[in-house]
Amino acid sequence: MTAVQPTAMMSGRYQRAFTIAVIFLVAGWHLAGAGGQLLRDRSAYGSFAFQGAMWLVMALAITAGSVLILRGAPGWRPAWAVAVIALAASTAAAAASPAGQMLAVNWAWGSAGWTGVLVLLRRRFAELAWFLAAEALATLGVQVWDGLHRTDLAGFLAVLAWSTGAQVAVAAGVRALDVAAGQAAAAAQSEHAARERAATAETIRAARHARWLALQESAVPLVAELAAGTADPGHAQVRVRCAVQAARLRRLLAEGDEVPGSLVHELYASADVAERRGVAVEIETAGPLPQVPAPARRVITDAAIAILTAAHSQARITLAAVAAGIAVSFVADTGAVVRLPAAGEGVAIEQQQDDGMLWAEARWNSR
Amino acid sequence: MEQPVTVAIIEDHPVVAEGVASWIRSDPGQRVRLVQTAGDLTGLRAVSRPSADVVILDLELSGELVTAQIPGLVAAGYRVVAFSGHSDPAIVMETLDNGAHAYVSKEEGRDYLVKAVLAAAADRPYVTRSQARAMLADQRPARPALSEQERQALLLWFQGMSKASVGRRMSISENTVRQYISRARAKYAATGRTAPSKDALLARAIEDGVIKPGEIVPYKSFARVAADRPSLDAPGR
Structure with missing residues (x-):
């Protein structure tokens, strides 16, 4: 290239x-x-x-x-x-x-x-x-x-x-x-940017197709069981399965060409792992996000893994552009304070615990 | 006791309309009464007087985006709460700019739709997380200038904290958090195209002390808002 x-x-x-x-x-x-x-x-x-x-x-x-x-x-x-x-x-x-x-x-x-x-x-x-x-x-x-x-x-x-x-x-x-x-x-x-966007879109499309194939193994059988009456919606475990598959479907729909950039995709990957454990994960972005260098991304994804591992049933991850950087936040029902990785590589991490809900924010500053 | 707020649902998927109706029914205070359900807008256009206080409008009817229909509904005296699966910030902004009182994404419906309808009926802002997201993502040159505190409150609310937690985080009361978020929303009502619903939101925000007339001057003169205010008490509004 x-x-x-x-x-x-x-x-x-x-x-x-x-x-x-x-x-x-x-x-x-x-x-x-x-x-x-x-x-x-x-x-x-x-x-x-x-x-x-x-x-x-x-x-x-x-x-x-x-x-x-x-x-x-x-x-x-x-x-x-x-x-x-x-x-x-x-x-x-x-x-x-x-x-x-x-x-x-x-x-x-x-x-x-x-x-x-x-x-x-x-x-x-x-x-x-x-x-x-x-x-x-x-x-x-x-x-x-x-x-x-x-x-x-x-x-x-x-x-x-x-x-x-x-x-x-x-x-x-x-x-x-x-x-x-x-x-x-x-x-x-702008022509170059358009070509780059097209390449990103193709990568995203391939990832989406892979996830769609995965749905065939997870969501489709669940719907079939519900329809056949073998899975009881009143059962707590079935409800958890439904919540997880619904979150996965929503992410599949929300994952658009507007969110290229590897940090988002690394977080999607962490969310996939948590979902297999039965945690419903939402990921949302706000604004055009800056590119985050690899060492800083590692600090942020380590925090994501620590929090998603501690989450009991739900987690929300947001990425927002803020002055001179990006704020990646996590809200999850961890029940207790989570040991987070040390801050560094331009990333500052804060957390707050309220009634069993954890809020944590990893803020990367480009300056 | 106050009269319940009357609401019409415009939604082309019967199962979704049924779900919305069940949320309205399960409101403990029974504060909202469903008077009409339709799959398109023709029924609302036909009547000369608004048949409901608030319209819950699915933004996509039979595969077509209907954001451009919002100004017509607003001019006819309806307050519009958009309810949509489209969470694209550009569509949210267009919806608000066209005069909708609030935007509720389909994922947020259970938690916020009834609240948003009640707020709209009183011409008060209700900012959902998806709406906060669109406001944070707004890059348009004509966007209103938000204060640092307003942005921070919007950001923490978008991130998923409860308003009480946002208050603890910012060392302010939950009420002040609501004030900041409402003020940011009121600033949006003062920008872009004019609509009676935006004037009503602004006038109420000024009345409630959420925003001072001086804070909206660059985008719209207070005189204009004041001139529109008497119409608030006119019948049919």
Whole structure:
């Protein structure tokens, strides 16, 4: 059988692929797009060395951002630290560009925006919006400082529209893909769960068939004797036999696909043994039950065996989901306190005796 | 002496109907009087006035689930006690949501059916173990918020303890145990679809001091319950 892929792990794999795609996009832009423009316009800058230094700072910010995002969704402090460094480097590069030509030779605006997309990719969308707005305002601020003309403003708006538009589109696209990956993984997971349920149902069906065969040897002869008049319903022993067979029939009817999980089936097995001794046993479950590890199950079934062995004629076993675990309880006419196995393996056992009825509860806690 | 509560049995298996009738007859106080037995619901639909205070309704008639018929019965003025071999919590919840006063599984009938009928006639909750089980198992997002004490009382009752033993276990009186369980049930009456029977249960719970109007506010305004209350005294209820 193949190992189960938890939903989170599967959708996580898709998310990682999207992250790597974005890293390639951002690094590619910075190397080819921004780097190419920097080299082409090298003679236009007042200080090419300063622009080159800022380009390196931005490259370091992108590297740091890539490491952060590959390690998982970064917290707001590291994400914003990288974003602010990118913003500062791009503003400094813009401010050091020759007045009047700033937009034409600006390589940094795009790179800073992409760096923001990278580190804020998996954070709230509003954060990216704030960052891109701050980046645009900083660039506009530099332009206003240099003296803004109408043609400059038109250029600014054109660059804003295409560069920021592309950045928002990529961020939104990744977000949509994340959602789709989550859904695909959930669908695969539920398909797996359905297959597992079908297998459990088949196991239960086989067990039920076995019990039905057993009924042919126990309940059917009893009914035949009652019908023929050879068994007297007024006789105490016949009544006990009837009670036991009725309990067994009820369990057979109640045992449904809703209660997979080995603890329930181990308790059913203990009940079968007690029934052969003439004890009527009911088993009921409430809620979707957690899986209990084998050592804890052993403590619980040992308690069940001790109590069912001491029961005179009736016992009720219930399994209920409780916060962070399961409560397995026993109510039986034992007449006296029962020596129960020691608690352990995360199982706590309590008991109380009231008028010959024993109540005991084994509570397993997953924490 | 009070008038006995009148009851109709809707059950398609004559042997089960006979058994229910014998439980009613063997009640020492003779507090319930059987007025009608039928294999389906047509007889109840035909009359304009409710012919009994309480209907004991088998949830499966001629192989079909009849939970969807409960709102109609409730609207006609009947109080419904569901009596069924289906102990699936989802069916129990649907039965209560549709306005049944109580749910009694066939295994519990001998011990609880007459008690549940009497409680229903007085618009008081009666929570059987199978009903407690369904409430504990409830995972629906719209389920009411139960307090820790209410959950614990429901859990111990479901586990099979007597209410006196539950009280000893929780170091409270048996009466307080009943209060907790009734309050949990009343919270359910305040959720889901509306039904006159649920309003009546709630109004009585408030009157009895089981629940305070403030405790049910998130799901239904007290104003609505109060507005429905005068109809309790109207004839036919």
